[in-house]
Amino acid sequence: MATRSSRFHYVKSRFIPELTVLHAQMSDFSYDRHAHEEYAFGVTLCGRQDFFSGGEFHRSPPGHVIQFNPEEVHDGHPGGESPLGYVMAYVSPASLEALFAAALGNERAGGYRNSETLMSDPVLRAAILELVQLVTRGVGNRLDQEHALYRVATALVQRAGQCQPGGPARRADALLLRAKDYILAHLADDVSLDDISQAAHLSKYHFLRLFRQQFGITPHQYVLNCRINAARNALEAGAVPSDVAIRFGFADLSHFNRRFKRIYGMTPHQYQRSVIN
Known part of the structure; x- marks a missing residue:
């Protein structure tokens, strides 16, 4: 729980380790700009979801689908006066490569990227909600969840109409x-x-300009984002939060708690309890 009126609940799939589902209710919480290593497929359930992505702002009313590609910078907060409710499924690229390739009929098209972020698509929405329900309830088997994930990939590709x-x-x-x-x-x-600009073989000036222009966040924000993503994986593996904080360069557990909560809506300890049964 992030605050008295915002709640976040993460559920890891029992059958597909690289699949995590989020149920969120928000009224007084805003995400920092960040990016995930996974694909993210979500549905706005109630209220309005306002967010930045791809260099522009979006407003998602109930029933709309939101999709982020890996490393796509975004933020998010409730829009209007009504509380926001939504679900989101996070899936590793490795888990989707074969599914995208099969849906496209091209074995070399596993790195598919969708150009749309906000969509009104009943078929895609139904596929995402089915996947979320299977993971949340922990029912069926791996094949059931893989089939639901394949339906998501197929609906996304069919909407685009061609390989991109x-x-x-x-x-x-x-x-x-x-x-x-x-x-x-x-x-x-x-x-x-x-250090970072030299590793990219650019002057500091050109590095800052190109990085911010392309990704919408500063290199400092991106470093924090990478540390949070790595820390999340360590938490899911059962590592102690205080040890994770030191391992990934946070000043102390308090600093780690603050940064993690601004991206996942809860402290590292709360997140770990949510995803580890």
Whole structure:
């Protein structure tokens, strides 16, 4: 629970370890800008979901679908006066590669990226809600959940109407890969902007300009985001929150708690209790 009037509940799939579902109710909470390593598929249930993504602001009314590609920066908060309720399924790219390739009929199209963030699509909405229900109830078996996930992938591809592969890496994409590789190798270190820009083979000025222009957050925010994502994985594996804080470069547990809560709506300890039965 984030506050008296905002609640967050995470459920990990019993059958697909790389699949996590979030049930959220929000009225006085706002996410910091961040990015997940997974694909995210969500449905707004009640209220209105306002968020930034892809360089623009979106407003999602009840029944609309929200989809984020891996590493896509976004934030979020309730819009209007009514409380916001929504569900979101987070799925690792590895779990979707074969499903996207099968849906597209192209074995090399596993790295599919959807160009739409906010959609009104009853078929896609129904597929996401079915997946969420299966994970939340813990019913069926792995095949049932994989089939529901395949329905999500198929509905997304059919909506696009054609394959939209990533294609050759652009300069900004290559920048992110070089910078991310360096950051992930030094999560516990006190890295500087000079360190990261040199790893990306750019001057500090050009690095800052291109990074912010492409990703919508500063390198400092991105470093924190990578540390939080790595810390989340460690928590799910059962690591002690205080040890995780030190391992991934946070000053102390209090600092870790504050940063984690601004992205996941709850403290690391609360998150760990939610996903580990």
